Amino acid sequence: MRCLSSAALVAALLAVGATACGGAASGSQDGLTTLTVLSAASLDRVFPEMATEFSKAHPGVTVRFSFAGTDALVAQIEQGSPGDIFAGASAKYGDQLFEERFVDRPRAFATNRLVVIVPPANPAGIASPEDLSKPGIKLVVGAETVPAGIYTRKVLANLDALYGPSYSQAVLANIVSDEDNVEGVLTKVRLGEADAGFVYLTDAEAVGGAVRAVQLPSEAQAVATYPIAVIRSSAHRAAARRFESFVLGPIGRRLLADAGFGPPAAA
Amino acid sequence: MRGPAGRIDRWVAFFFGLAVAALLAFILLPVVAIFARVPPGTLVAQLHSRVALDALEVSLRASLSALAVILLFGTPAAYALATRPRRHSATLTTILELPLVLPPPVAGLGLLMAFGREGLLGGPLRAVGVTITFTQIAVVMALVFVSLPFFVRQAIASFQSVDPQLIAASRILGAGQARTFFRVALPLARPGLSAGAALALARSLGEFGATLMFAGSLPGSTQTLPVAVFTELARDLDAALAIAALLVAISAGLFVGFKLLLREPHPSWLDSSSSTSAIV
Numbered sequence: 001m002r003c004l005s006s007a008a009l010v011a012a013l014l015a016v017g018a019t020a021c022g023g024a025a026s027g028s029q030d031g032l033t034t035l036t037v038l039s040a041a042s043l044d045r046v047f048p049e050m051a052t053e054f055s056k057a058h059p060g061v062t063v064r065f066s067f068a069g070t071d072a073l074v075a076q077i078e079q080g081s082p083g084d085i086f087a088g089a090s091a092k093y094g095d096q097l098f099e100e101r102f103v104d105r106p107r108a109f110a111t112n113r114l115v116v117i118v119p120p121a122n123p124a125g126i127a128s129p130e131d132l133s134k135p136g137i138k139l140v141v142g143a144e145t146v147p148a149g150i151y152t153r154k155v156l157a158n159l160d161a162l163y164g165p166s167y168s169q170a171v172l173a174n175i176v177s178d179e180d181n182v183e184g185v186l187t188k189v190r191l192g193e194a195d196a197g198f199v200y201l202t203d204a205e206a207v208g209g210a211v212r213a214v215q216l217p218s219e220a221q222a223v224a225t226y227p228i229a230v231i232r233s234s235a236h237r238a239a240a241r242r243f244e245s246f247v248l249g250p251i252g253r254r255l256l257a258d259a260g261f262g263p264p265a266a267a
Numbered sequence: 268m269r270g271p272a273g274r275i276d277r278w279v280a281f282f283f284g285l286a287v288a289a290l291l292a293f294i295l296l297p298v299v300a301i302f303a304r305v306p307p308g309t310l311v312a313q314l315h316s317r318v319a320l321d322a323l324e325v326s327l328r329a330s331l332s333a334l335a336v337i338l339l340f341g342t343p344a345a346y347a348l349a350t351r352p353r354r355h356s357a358t359l360t361t362i363l364e365l366p367l368v369l370p371p372p373v374a375g376l377g378l379l380m381a382f383g384r385e386g387l388l389g390g391p392l393r394a395v396g397v398t399i400t401f402t403q404i405a406v407v408m409a410l411v412f413v414s415l416p417f418f419v420r421q422a423i424a425s426f427q428s429v430d431p432q433l434i435a436a437s438r439i440l441g442a443g444q445a446r447t448f449f450r451v452a453l454p455l456a457r458p459g460l461s462a463g464a465a466l467a468l469a470r471s472l473g474e475f476g477a478t479l480m481f482a483g484s485l486p487g488s489t490q491t492l493p494v495a496v497f498t499e500l501a502r503d504l505d506a507a508l509a510i511a512a513l514l515v516a517i518s519a520g521l522f523v524g525f526k527l528l529l530r531e532p533h534p535s536w537l538d539s540s541s542s543t544s545a546i547v
Contacts, residue, residue: 069501071500071501071502072500072501075500075504123384138401140483143484143498143501144502145498145499145501145502146501175485176401176483176485177401177482177483177484177485177489178483178484178485178486178490178498179483179484180479180484180497180498180501184479188483191379191383191385192383192384192385193379193383193384193385193400193401194401
């Protein structure tokens with residue numbers, strides 16, 4: 001009897017789980033469509049505005065977001081999370097999902113640049129990226145596993161051409177924490193715990209005077225390209241394609257530019 | 268023979284059994300799933316990675332240091348609180364238990380606001396040339412903060428359950444405070460203390476949010492096993508699962524081992540505990 005009862009229970013739990021999943025996946029009721037956009041964390045300020053404008057132009061379609069690190073979004077899509085659109089912070093991940101046939105062909109919709117941020121009081125007196133190699137600086141960056149961290153290391157390598165071959169080595173030795181997302185970098189610099197950090201320009205602009213930005217030489221920049229793509233398993237592909245076109249269209253461009261994003265490179 | 272009451276009893280017994288089975292399945296399924304996803308060969312291979320080994324060393328060192336601090340301060344504090352009248356100690360005990368109800372990121376933020384460079388004690392600490400954030404000391408502090416209540420609660424209850432007449436007898440027979448504590452109260456409270464220590468150690472090994480907030484994450488320095496699982500998830504699911512499996516094995520192993528080893532001496536347990544410690 002024991003075996004039987006536990007088996008029945010597991011079956012019941014699975015049934016409940018399946019119902020719950022079914023409920024979450026169905027997005028349309030009474031002629032209303034709800035689109036779910038799995039978006040990179042760095043889009044969390046501009047995309048809600050985008051949704052408001054989109055719903056004005058397309059009554060009956062509401063857009064909701066699930067923000068996370070791009071790598072986490074990719075894992076969610078690969079594990080079959082329900083969603084209609086993927087909007088990531090790295091072209092590499094868009095291509096990966098396309099090759100794995102989880103999404104339609106991705107299109108670049110924005111670019112972002114890195115910037116060095118320091119606390120308003122600038123305790124370590126950092127005036128240029130060259131100062132980051134001074135010994136004893138407490139530097140916080142994204143981990144090597146997240147796009148921001150990958151771009152940071154690329155920029156540092158590029159800066160070797162400007163500041164000498166041992167520059168990036170010295171800067172990497174000053175890292176006191178590899179954060180799992182840009183928000184972690186921002187928090188630690190904002191609180192004055194770290195002397196400097198690398199974040200996206202849009203993140204630095206969004207917090208206004210809470211941090212001070214130190215620009216990077218443009219020749220050393222590694223430009224992050226943001227891909228958008230319709231998820232193949234979406235139940236609302238037509239509406240999802242309309243949202244994609246909206247982001248790529250004039251209103252989308254303007255909102256992105258206002259938030260500090262650059263236009264996608266001409267293909 | 269059996270009347271309606273007997274039938275009801277059988278149904279009640281059935282539902283009690285069902286509740287146990289349901290909870291066992293609910294807890295065991297995710298744990299088993301971690302091991303089921305990755306083939307054992309891959310698991311072992313992943314464990315030789317630099318990230319896993321570094322995180323293992325950081326986690327073990329920090330958790331054992333935290334446990335030492337907790338035992339050193341927590342045991343006398345619990346004894347002091349347990350032997351005072353309850354109405355005096357209740358508030359103090361509740362304060363020590365506070366981390367139980369704080370979300371770990373809140374605990375981490377609190378530690379930053381208190382001990383960070385710009386925190387309440389930041390100025391004085393800087394004056395003596397001490398920075399805590401991003402160091403292994405910060406990891407240990409986060410672990411102590413979060414796991415202390417697991418030990419202290421259990422320790423207070425254990426000391427309270429020691430027969431006061433035995434303490435009184437020890438004092439009457441001429442033993443001082445210290446001798447009474449070490450020779451009477453401590454041995455009698457030992458089973459409860461060890462259970463508390465095991466819980467605190469397991470909680471330390473699993474700590475994530477407060478550590479990340481207060482100590483950051485640097486491989487080989489402050490990146491613990493749970494933080495490594497989270498970071499590796501971004502790169503490689505198999506690697507993350509391997510570290511997760513390692514974490515489950517170590518935490519469960521230490522938890523069970525500690526409970527057995529520090530238990531009240533008992534012949535039948537002694538044998539199994541020595542074999543467990545050999546495995547751990």
